[in-house]
Amino acid sequence: MSTNEPLVRFENVQKSYDGEILVVKDFNLDVEHGEFVTMLGPSGSGKTTCLMMLAGFEPATNGNIYLNGKPINNVPPHKRGIGMVFQNYALFPHMTVAENLAFPLEVRNIGKAEREERVNRALDMVRLGDFGNRRPAQLSGGQQQRVAVARSLIFDPELVLMDEPLGALDKNLREQMQYEIKHLHESLGLTVMYVTHDQTEALTMSNRIAVFDDGVVQQCASPSKLYERPDNAFVANFIGENNRLMGTVEAINGENATVKTDSGDIVVATKINVSSVGERTTLSLRPERIFISPEDNKTPNTYSAMVKELIYHGDHIRTRFSVCGDDDFIVKVPNSADNTSLIEGKEVNIGWMSEDCLALDG
């Protein structure tokens, strides 16, 4: 195994089911050993198709997929040695939990004694030691999920694919399973490719996230980079909450761009993917980066805003302002003693730093 090669490489991969529409348009991605890479995107964006092409269930229409440097386009799925966790677990209902876990080992002609030992170890790993003789139907959703994960890992694959594995679980269980999978990834040194449409899940678990839209990867970066420095308006919108102000570029000044919003206000923003004066742009602002009644000169952008609505969220108060022509400007105000001055219908100053305001494509 050469460590210089990425474990997985997609090279100009295209996929079409009907010969008319490309579901995946031009997919390029390298996954390094030990990485946790998530493919995130709205449904129908092509992320599951990419996973299925890697697993071998769908042939790529064009381009190459490499595993450890070797092209695998013509390798049948059972010879790829990739572990897989499916959305609805796909535990065989006619086998007990232990039989399910032993299946990949039986296929590999591993002796009975070793099989039993490894099954027991796997059951302990997912804390289901006493459940070996149960049928999948007798387990709860979370337990089934853990068995499915254990089954995909039991034959020690280098790479594990997970196709929205937590989609069927309720919120609390989903969060708990996110941490469990993350810990397994870290303690076993696995490489994981994970598909989800849940951005919180992607942010919690991944080393890198590839954001899909319309068959194209919009951005592939670490969670913090995606959140703080999105490449374009789609990523900014898709990851986390986001206030948008539409405007036109007035001047470009090094890293900064001066933008005149449609309401006529002038905003100094960080230039991301605007290049020339007169271009249309979307200003992106995270709701937690807005200051209420900022001290003088602290923020280069300060405007008078009308409080439209206050929604109590416990730890913070979601406040809807009308500012710079946007009636749905959301600000998350910490629930502290300082911020009791907000009253619906009253005017107040709000402001933000230029580095927190991103000038993206229009």
Place this chain on the structure above:
Amino acid sequence: MSSTTEILEQDGVSLKARLAKATAVQKKRALLLTMPLVIFLIVSFVMPIGQMLWRSVNNPTVSNVVPNFAIAIQQWDGKDLPPESVFKIFVEDLVIAKKNREIGKTVGNLATRINYDIPGSRSLFTSTARKAKKLKAPFKKSLIKVNKKWKNPALWLSLKRNAKDITPAFYLAAMDLKYNEKGDIVKADKLYQIYLSNFIKTINLSAIITAICIVLAYPVAYVLSILPLRQSNLLMIFVLLPFWTSLLVRTTAWIAILQTEGVINDILVFLGFLSDDGRVQMIYNQTGTIVAMVHILLPFMVLPLYSVMKTISPTYMKAALSMGAKKSYALRKVYLPLTLPGLGAGTLLVFILAIGYYITPALVGGEDGLLISNLIAYHIQKSLNWSLGAALGTILLVTVLILYWLYNKIIGIDNLKFG
């Protein structure tokens, strides 16, 4: 604890009783709605079957035709000939019976019944009855004078046996057994041993037909279940087409195809595989029965299989492949076990239908391809030995029930899925 008991017991009325009271009207209404079907089933199913069961053991002829004699002969120990007193009552009863015209109570009925046991004794009864009025004591002597066959102790033993209202005789006959002259149970004559071998042949043919149906239906059902809806609907029409065609039309179509001057033989002769006088006999034998019945019963195998396969998520196979199983291994270890409920239902359905099938073997089975149901029909329609027909039918019913019970033991009836 005490509050729980309080809820369970209110004013001394238990929760169960209150619940029953609250739902009583609903239950009554539901029961009322099922009544038409229940009545229909009782009239059209339970009663005829009950009657068949009764007829297969019921043997009223002797006690109906010669009632006093039927009681008197039970005193006889079965050695030599009955005493003179019994002969006297027999002749007296015969005189009365001669005048009787009521169906089932004539001397002719008696003659027919004894004729089953002792062939050739029919005319003995009818001719003696005509002279009975003129016979004088001692009756033993004068009866033998009329016909010396009355000296045969086997005849009187047969009369004694048949004087009882309940008899196992029809079941014995249905299993190729009979009473010998001494009244012991022995095998029937070689010439009359036709039922057991026919039962075995029926079961064998049904098993072959079921096996062929499985082999043909399984891949079809699989393809149906994975094809897109448009194509699978079209294919489904082809599967169901036999259902929409008259059974008679389908069967006669096979005659046109399979007969010695039929389509297949013509093509084989035309292509030179067969000489014109070496045409193969494919119909009016077991081959014809098997071919036509597989065709007719195939949908009953496809439909339950399809309905089960449709529910099997393709991710099971994908999961098996991703774990390193070859396609054939995954099919055997994962897919096949998941289809067992449908396979079991189809097998049971086809086998039970085949074992009792009548029209097709009657039309294309010839001598060789006749099944047990054709023999039952013969006894009901031609020989008019309804009791024997009923006994054969009862054995068939019991065989099917045993198979059903076995199936339940092995696979479990809860796992059946008919669609």
